[in-house]
Amino acid sequence: MRLSPDELIFWQSGFFKINATIAFTWGLMFVLAVGSTLITRNLSTELQRSRWQNILEMIVIGIGKQIEEAGLHHWRKYLGFLGTLFLFVATATVFTIVPGYEPPTGSLSTTVALALCVFVAVPMFGIQEQGVGNYLRSYTSPTLIMLPFNIISEVSRTLALAVRLFGNMMSGAMIIGILLSITPLVFPILMTALGLLTGMVQAYIFAILAAVYIAAATRVRNSKLQPDTNPARQ
């Protein structure tokens, strides 16, 4: 039994090998890029629209609303990054209904790469929003004693982000594999349906957690001057 799609190797030449993770990631990238290019080729602003444009608008507006609810008010600025994260993880889950496909998010390398993107993007957006000095000062936010703990939390939440997604996707594939050898008739299909649900929830959580981290990093530190009007957002 394979622990991750890394171990399924399609092609190898010396050090370079193309395993299932890379191949399926490329496939997903191809589907996402070509699909959205085909849909956005002839957009219309009139009432008569193609249904693909409608569904794409629904997805984009829905992601934007969720980003806004996470505390980022200029959601269009972050839509590119967070929306891509969500759409990649969500399509990686949805394609599990295709036989022979294994989600590339079931490999620790993919999820660590995604989490590292968040790890890099959070300080980037933070510096962009409030400057280098103010951002670095936010690490010592209550007192200077908290500096090492803030740095540790930065690293550990990246690790948690990666392992959470990997564990969920891998456990789904593993349970289906075990059930296929015990009760191959109906139960694997039920577990596939459950895996679809948890995969979509994980995609949502991955994107929303990234949004919350970015929101925490970009919040301008003038709360002493003017208190936030919405204390529930804190």
Next chain:
Amino acid sequence: MDSMTMIAMASIVMAGFTTSIGCIGPALGEGRAVSTALSALAQQPDASATITRTLFVGLAMIESTAIYSFVVSMILIFANPFWNYAIAQTAGP
């Protein structure tokens, strides 16, 4: 009993213990979360969309702690570093 048998036995037993003990806490937590969400739903059915969404996110966050222990036990069974080390020791020079 040589070292490989020791490692195999300890790994298998500990893999079972890791998942079973690691699932107790998240199970209790999820039960509490769902029961609280249900009573909140019974009191305020209008807020069902927000409650359900927050519940799902919370459940997935709680569940991830159980997933961590599951990952550890999977590593113990399928990708055990000590096992590989012992094999390399016996097959080595």
